[in-house]
Amino acid sequence: MKPPPPWAMGLALVGALALHTASKDAAHVQEMLWLCHVATAVMAIGLLAGWHRVMAGGFILHVGFGTVGWLLDVAATHDTTVSSVLVHLLPLAAGVIEVRRKGWPRGVVLPSWLFYSLWVLSCHWTTDPAINVNMAHGAWGPIEHWMGGVWLSGAINSAILLVTFFAADVVLRRLTRSRSVALHSAPS
Structure with missing residues (x-):
């Protein structure tokens, strides 16, 4: 089966975000600022505009933070919704398809971490x-009782994310080595 074109995956991500946003009441619409949802929007922009590195940046944000955070939250609360499942799993599928198609680009980790x-x-x-x-x-x-204040917690999270992003980068580079080499050695 032929994978869907990038524009179709981008539109699917926009649709999933719209559906999930519609499920929020006014008091909880701020939840759409969670990094996983922003990463989905970044991926959609990358897919729709044909910017592979932007799509990859959104994907690593999902792999390194969004998916892990969502799974931990679901495990702790034993609660989720259909739109939440869709908005967290669809970006992973789109990212895997696109990375398999075009390889894993260099230079994604630090910009994603800074973002x-x-x-x-x-x-x-x-x-x-x-x-x-x-x-x-x-x-x-x-884990609040194990952490210090907000700034120490933020610094620890940021350090953990940097390590996680580098680990994801190594794994994705190895899994897509032949495509990445072809992507970087192809004439412009």
């Missing part, structure tokens, strides 16, 4: 502390 770090800071200043989007106001509930 994550700046996004969390912006959420600290713009979101309701009660919702704690991206743990911008404190550590995740189940």
Whole structure:
């Protein structure tokens, strides 16, 4: 079976985001600022515009933070919705398809990590502390008693994410070595 074209996957991601946003009431629409949802939007932009490196940046944000955070939340709360499952799994499928098609580009880790770090800071200043989007106001509930204040928690999260992003980069590079070599050695 032939994989869907990038534009179709981009539109599917936009549709999933719209569906999930529609499921939020006014008090919880800020939850759409969680990095996983922003990463989905970044992936959609990359897929629709044909910017592979942008799509890859969104994908590594999902692999390194979004999916792990979502799975931990589902495990802790025993609660999710159909739109949440869709908006978390569809980007993974689209990312895998596109990375298999075009390989894994170089230079994705540090820009993605900086984006994550700046996004969390912006959420600290713009979101309701009660919702704690991206743990911008404190550590995740189940481990809050082990962490220091918000800034120590943020620094620890940022360091963990940097390691996770580098590990994902190594794995994705190895899994797509032949395509990545072809991508980087092809004439412009």
